[in-house]
Amino acid sequence: MTLFKQSVNSQLFIPFITAGDPHSDVTVDLAIALQDAGASAIELGIPYSDPVADGPVIQKASSRALKNGMNIIEAMKLVPKMRKKGLNIPIILFTYYNPVLQLNQESFFALLRENTIDGLLIPDIPFEESEELRQKCKEQSINFISLVAPTSSSRIKMIAEAAEGFIYCVSSLGVTGVRKNFDESITSFLKEVKSYSSVPVVVGFGVSSREQVELLSNICDGVVVGSALVREIERLQTTLMDKEGRQQAIEDFQQFAKTFVLVNEMK
Amino acid sequence: MTLFKQSVNSQLFIPFITAGDPHSDVTVDLAIALQDAGASAIELGIPYSDPVADGPVIQKASSRALKNGMNIIEAMKLVPKMRKKGLNIPIILFTYYNPVLQLNQESFFALLRENTIDGLLIPDIPFEESEELRQKCKEQSINFISLVAPTSSSRIKMIAEAAEGFIYCVSSLGVTGVRKNFDESITSFLKEVKSYSSVPVVVGFGVSSREQVELLSNICDGVVVGSALVREIERLQTTLMDKEGRQQAIEDFQQFAKTFVLVNEMK
Amino acid sequence: GRYGDFGGRFVPETLMTPLAEIEQAHKEAMNDPEFIEEYHYLLKEYSGRPTTITFAGNVTNKLGGAKIYLKREDLNHTGAHKINNAIGQVLLAKRMGKTKVIAETGAGQHGVATATVAAKFGMECKVFMGEEDVRRQELNVFRMQLLGAEVIPVTSGNKTLKDATNEAMRYWVQHCSDHFYIIGSVVGPHPYPYIVREFQRVIGDEAREQFYNIEGSLPTKVVACVGGGSNAIGMFAAFLPDEVELVGAEAAGKGVETDLHAATITKGTRGVLHGSLTYLLQDEYGQIIEPYSISAGLDYPGIGPEHAHLASTGRVKYESVTDQEALNALELLAREEGILAAIESAHALSTAFSHAKKMNQDESILVCLSGRGDKDVHTLMAHYKEVGKA
């Protein structure tokens, strides 16, 4: 199964949230809210002690979730709960490699299947080290999402040609986080990726405003939005944890998420 | 002039006090009191910033006197004041070498003469370095007092034969200060000194009790008592500085000094 | 990029090309006689190499067993073996046309070494250091600043070495075009463990020759402490082909049976941290556990992948040494030989002393004294105050 059709007529909006931030129940509700806001898929982040590819906003979300006792297994178990509440868009598990490595490979894939997870994204496993996992994903119909960066240069072809589900383009050098501007050179970078890729080309790392989404809509097939949303969750966390206020906070969050969805979407 | 007859029939008692401790006027009175107590001569100590041959008691006296503005010239000027008050025993200037060195040699000897000073004792100028000074003293009829120590060994003969006034034997290894016991070996040391010396053999460094004086009376011609007396002055300092109490304190001091004078003295 | 099952290059895609460039540049450099010459010139004229080996005669007599020799890396400029690698990497940075370097540091030794070579080569230098370590190692922070480096306090995670390394990697990801990342130990993604090893092997190469010149044979055993493990690899590298028993000493902290230790090989499991697959202190879910050791330089939850390999093949034995055992060894060396070892190195000493006792007098142990203990005097004072010995 592939996450998305090879060619999409609408801009993909792929939000990222951290499992267990601020609480596992809330994560389920947030996922539903994101679907309702128009998300094309959700990246569900596994909190990790040493998230080297993440900026401060997601680092803090990770810390909060870890304090809540979240772990890779519990995180995956949230997906069936989401499904039960009506979630039907793809779920991509975003996790650093080490938590995966601690699970027996068979049981890891069993968990992915059991929990109806559609894709896997590991930010610290480059193409060369991922051979076996990619193969296994293919067998299990899990989309193994590849990242490609402006520094990838001669590696772009290799990565893009092997991409499944979508190809995740790092907008500029760096870690995740909110940024005001993108590098000029991104256009040519994305063009090159597109030229090799048979799956949607999605831009992430630093997408934080509607203007950026509009700007990017001409040169790619969608965006991943992480830190901007996680920061909103951080802002709302007290209300989200409050039984009486939660519904309103979820709605506020949904409204915020909508700003990243282009009106002419035809999903 | 020599300080004492070559052979003395009584035990010499040579007290040491620091000029200007606790005050220059008091020093004059203390000198008179010591003469009255039976002192054979007085060592008048010049306070010095770095008294390496002195123990803590005399170091502190030095500090007090320096704070009072005492210096080598002012100290010498105290002697005529003592004479005016009836002092007729010899005065030996006890000074480290450096203050002497800062005076022009001619003016230093002029000061010694003017101020009726009889002897000179410099604890940090050994025999070999004192040639010139000893010569000059001889010309000026000032007794240059030599020290000899148990470690002097082969040097004893050289030092003792050249001694003038008296020869000052360091009782044991060390610096000045109160000690309870003397080294056993002192007897043979003093015997050797006596065998070469044509002047009285006096023991100093650590003489602090009448018992010691009695013990020593069999093997030498007298004692120098420093720290024990200076400690008494320290104890009495407040009263000594008090106009009304001074007389009593001087008398107390004199009584204390008498304990070092053997009753059978025939001075 | 692998040592048996271990090592590799587990990093964000952004770093793959920069790492490949470094690998290529290093390979070329090591084949360039001019580069090698400049490296050795600096080791000699700047850092004062060769460092001597000292026969610890008093300790040897006291223990009554094998002869103990010390490779004196403490006599290097800046006081530890760290400078060997910093010199090598800064030369590589220069060769690659980089003008800015970054480094991570725990206690500050690698930070000082990096700041030192950055000053010598006129490069801008940023040192990432956990906020907690910045507070504890105030003097080293000031030393780095005096040398012109900027010290960046890291407030993420537990605010110690692991987090400083994370932050340095994040910074590097964002600035890899003009920055060179000088990693301080044989850790990190390939080619770093290899590069650091090659720049540290001067320790073992020198020591092997020096020892042979004195004793006419090779030592029976060679011992070094292991945090990330750069001094140990540098020492062991020369002896790997020989029939010499190699022993690594890792930090057991309050004891490997407690939660407070840094005994990565004794108690760790396989995992990926800071770009390589190795043994780690981690929980069942792969979350890294903060290690503990009285020695800031051994206080790392991972270990160099080559050590993981050497442990798994059995070529090197790794033993763990508690804080107290290390301090006892430090004290013994100070009292008997007048040498104040770094607490890190004292772990190696402790292991060496235990072995020496059980060996014959015609046998010998060569210990890597990786650094001097001046930096640890504060820690030691605090410790002795705590246990009421001072």
Next chain:
Amino acid sequence: GRYGDFGGRFVPETLMTPLAEIEQAHKEAMNDPEFIEEYHYLLKEYSGRPTTITFAGNVTNKLGGAKIYLKREDLNHTGAHKINNAIGQVLLAKRMGKTKVIAETGAGQHGVATATVAAKFGMECKVFMGEEDVRRQELNVFRMQLLGAEVIPVTSGNKTLKDATNEAMRYWVQHCSDHFYIIGSVVGPHPYPYIVREFQRVIGDEAREQFYNIEGSLPTKVVACVGGGSNAIGMFAAFLPDEVELVGAEAAGKGVETDLHAATITKGTRGVLHGSLTYLLQDEYGQIIEPYSISAGLDYPGIGPEHAHLASTGRVKYESVTDQEALNALELLAREEGILAAIESAHALSTAFSHAKKMNQDESILVCLSGRGDKDVHTLMAHYKEVGKA
């Protein structure tokens, strides 16, 4: 025992025989190849000599004048030239059958060196240190204790180095039969200035040869700092017969026009202190004036008698360097060369830098970098805080 008018042996009679015995023992020792061999063995295998000389290329370029070379005494075991002498004297003590040593110390460097060699030779060690210095140099006190030495706080006088020396002499007077007094500089009664000079001349002997091997000529000028003056004499000794300009740098503290300095030659007068006739800071009545310098190692009211002689003959020029000038030089060397010099040595650097600027590029200056600055980081931090730079 004289250097021109200076030197001599102005001590209590009790010390005359012990000093004569030391003189004799030293003379015999220096003619005993076994003694010389053991001394050089320890310098090499224990302290890591020869220390290298480092070309300070960046500073040279920055100043645009003479080439500046640094003799790296900071790379010695314990971090300064002090160990050269301590090794020599402890060997002498051993030769004389003494089992206990004493020493005076100011900032603690000579105390640490003495405690070090005492540990190595299994001797009991007492270090006299002014109570004020004990307080200020807490870490060095602890280092000495770790090495097994007893640190005796001196409460007399101003409670600093001068008073510690007085007290050490007093203690020695009382215990000279079984104690050897290891004096730390070229001061004190004969034969100490001579003994210390001979044990420190390894600095100059090595440097002269090393420099010649590099440059094919001798340096135009040689510069060293002067407190008591042991590193300077050690350096100068080798160059005295040559046509090389020798410059000593003494501490001007807050300025020689103020009361706060330690510029003994610039501002001192003749007198006797600690057993020898030399230049002193003293008042008209011969009372010693407490000197001041930011550098604890130059903070001494006297100077070695040979320096007094070399100053009076004009063979060596002595210039004074203020605290601020020394700190500027220290900072420049740290920033440009990655070397943290002791504040003492920074006085020599400052003088060398001033000279270098006015010299031609084909000329050269050899500077004795007598010790490393790690010990001074506290002082530097306090200073920079005071002036608002940190």
